[in-house]
Amino acid sequence: MSSTVVTLSQIESYLWESANILRGPVDAADFKTYIFPLLFFKRICDVWDEEYQEIVDDTGDEQLAWFPESHRFQIPEDCHWNDVRAKAGNVGAALQRAMREIEKANPDTLYGVFGDAQWSNKERLSDALLKDLIEHFSRRPLGNQAVDSDLLGDAYEYLIKKFADATNKKAGEFYTPRSVVRLMIDMLDPQETDTIYDPACGTGGMLLAAVQHVQDMHGDVKRLWGKLFGQEKNITTSSIARMNLFLHGIEDFRIERGDTLRNPSFFDGDSLATFDCVIANPPFSLEKWGEEQWVNDPFGRNFAGLPPSSSGDFAWVQHMVTSMAEVSGRMAVVLPQGALFRKGAEGKIRRKLLEMDLIEAVIGLAPNLFYGTGLAACILVLRKRKPKARKNKVLIADASRLFRRGRAQNYLEPQHTKDILNWYRKFTDVEDAARVVSLDDIKDEDWTLNISRYVLPPLQEDIPPLPQAISEFKEALDRCRDAEQQLTEAMTQGGWLK
Numbered sequence: 226m227s228s229t230v231v232t233l234s235q236i237e238s239y240l241w242e243s244a245n246i247l248r249g250p251v252d253a254a255d256f257k258t259y260i261f262p263l264l265f266f267k268r269i270c271d272v273w274d275e276e277y278q279e280i281v282d283d284t285g286d287e288q289l290a291w292f293p294e295s296h297r298f299q300i301p302e303d304c305h306w307n308d309v310r311a312k313a314g315n316v317g318a319a320l321q322r323a324m325r326e327i328e329k330a331n332p333d334t335l336y337g338v339f340g341d342a343q344w345s346n347k348e349r350l351s352d353a354l355l356k357d358l359i360e361h362f363s364r365r366p367l368g369n370q371a372v373d374s375d376l377l378g379d380a381y382e383y384l385i386k387k388f389a390d391a392t393n394k395k396a397g398e399f400y401t402p403r404s405v406v407r408l409m410i411d412m413l414d415p416q417e418t419d420t421i422y423d424p425a426c427g428t429g430g431m432l433l434a435a436v437q438h439v440q441d442m443h444g445d446v447k448r449l450w451g452k453l454f455g456q457e458k459n460i461t462t463s464s465i466a467r468m469n470l471f472l473h474g475i476e477d478f479r480i481e482r483g484d485t486l487r488n489p490s491f492f493d494g495d496s497l498a499t500f501d502c503v504i505a506n507p508p509f510s511l512e513k514w515g516e517e518q519w520v521n522d523p524f525g526r527n528f529a530g531l532p533p534s535s536s537g538d539f540a541w542v543q544h545m546v547t548s549m550a551e552v553s554g555r556m557a558v559v560l561p562q563g564a565l566f567r568k569g570a571e572g573k574i575r576r577k578l579l580e581m582d583l584i585e586a587v588i589g590l591a592p593n594l595f596y597g598t599g600l601a602a603c604i605l606v607l608r609k610r611k612p613k614a615r616k617n618k619v620l621i622a623d624a625s626r627l628f629r630r631g632r633a634q635n636y637l638e639p640q641h642t643k644d645i646l647n648w649y650r651k652f653t654d655v656e657d658a659a660r661v662v663s664l665d666d667i668k669d670e671d672w673t674l675n676i677s678r679y680v681l682p683p684l685q686e687d688i689p690p691l692p693q694a695i696s697e698f699k700e701a702l703d704r705c706r707d708a709e710q711q712l713t714e715a716m717t718q719g720g721w722l723k
Contacts, residue, residue, distance in 0.1 A: 231365065233379055236372060237383045240260070241384065242361060243263070244384075246358050247259060247354070247358070253388070256388055256391070257385070258340060259350070261340075261464075263358065264381070264468075265338070265468045266306060268472065269298045270300060271306070271366050271368035273296050274368065275368040277291070298331050298334070298335065301327065301330050303323075304327055305323075306359075308323065309323050310360075315345075316352045316356055317347065317350050317355055318345045320344045320355065321344040321345055334476070338467050338468060339464065341461065341464075374473055374474035378433070378469065378474070381472050381473075382430070385428050385469075404637040404642055405595075405637060406430050408645060409504055409604060410438045411642070412604075412646065413502045414438070415438055415502045419501035419553070420500040420501050420550075421452060421501070421502045422503050423503075424541070424545060425458075425485060425541070426456060427457060427462055427466065427506070428466050428469050429467070429470050430469075431506070432455055435453070436449055450475065453478040454491055456480070456482075456483055458482070463482045484515070486515045486518075486519075486537060487518055491548075499550040499551065501555070502555060503554065504557050505541065507537070507558070509560070509600065510537070510561055510564075511536070511537035511540075512535055514534075516531065516534040519532070519540065526540070527543065530574040538560050538561065538564045538571070539564065539571055539575070542558060542574075546578070551609060554609040554610075555585075555606070557604055557606050558605050559604055560605055561603075564603075566674065566675035578607070579619070579667060579674075580664075582616060582664065583607045584605065584607055585619065585620065586606040586621075587604075588620075588624055589622065591628035591637070594628065594637055601625065619662050619667065619674075620649060621674065622655075622658060623659070624641070627644060628641065666679075
């Protein structure tokens, strides 16, 4: 049998229909809380059934097919999808029990993966609604023989984006435009031997993009297993990240719940663990981010200074710098452009990072690319050890004109990302777009990274030559003087002027 018997569009439509079933009793912002766990529950049960049937077909031994060793994930008795489907009443309670028991039976891989949805709340989720939802998901097999993990994973990403579109303001919490993610990954160029870490991992899109990059470069993606790390504060979103990676066929990774700035999860002895590639799109200018704990941060993350309580942008940056491996460490982070030029404590931190020669590139993006904010963002690329040719230099690029205008938001197209990537890789001046700036020049500008200080926007094509402009100015001035004289005469005749 073919590994894929349904198309991506069919799966996408199938998943989006499940959201329509929930519409009304459940707010659009909460769709993900219920749909993703159901999808994953159905998937692992269908995979279990395939594994069972394959062993029976090969050996004729049904007892062997029941052995835990025969399955990737354990499904306890009375906790299979079909068991819940058969329930006539209290469907939500049955769902909740099945999911919790599956988590307990797979503590090393699935603990907490189904999130904290209140399935037994009948005011929101009636038995009739849940049975409709379960019957909808029962229409299609979701095992490996029916749907390839990459295909299902792509459909899952589609659903995440659809939810981002539907919720708009909240979407930035869990979705970064794929084009921006891919650009950041391509600049870091992760290899199959690298460890990769996202301290604000959302739904895991950046980790998945790293895997895709290695695959596209014809690397052995399985060598990345055990080298993917992420932390996410939001309980539902961290669960979605784990499901997302599982649905893409990735089984060995670590996604931890928790507040990265207050309680980081990854350690090497008493110090923070370090990684080859560190990548993130953290919350912009986060307030109440944990300043009080950073006054005496036990992990030394305030090495460049203490960020202000009103903005955690440089707390994220310093955490990521501390998390970079000493030799191979490099990082890319999305920040609001205000972080490039704000003074005070942030200005001092920015200066220190520049003096340490950690900042390699600053790329200003177009406004309105990100869900939930119209702000213009930028990408900062930092590296522990720059190549000799890049030492004491920073590439500053203005990519604000590279976008396709959309009705609700702007889009970074493949050609745009290709152009930006070429600027970064070549690390040379590009007229009206990019400039390689020395640290001495940045010092002369009082350590600001305000892009307009270094890269001037191009002159408009419709500006006339100077002689023509002077002539047109004189003509306009003559018309202005004539109009002024006529007004004076009219006001004098009317008695308003004497």
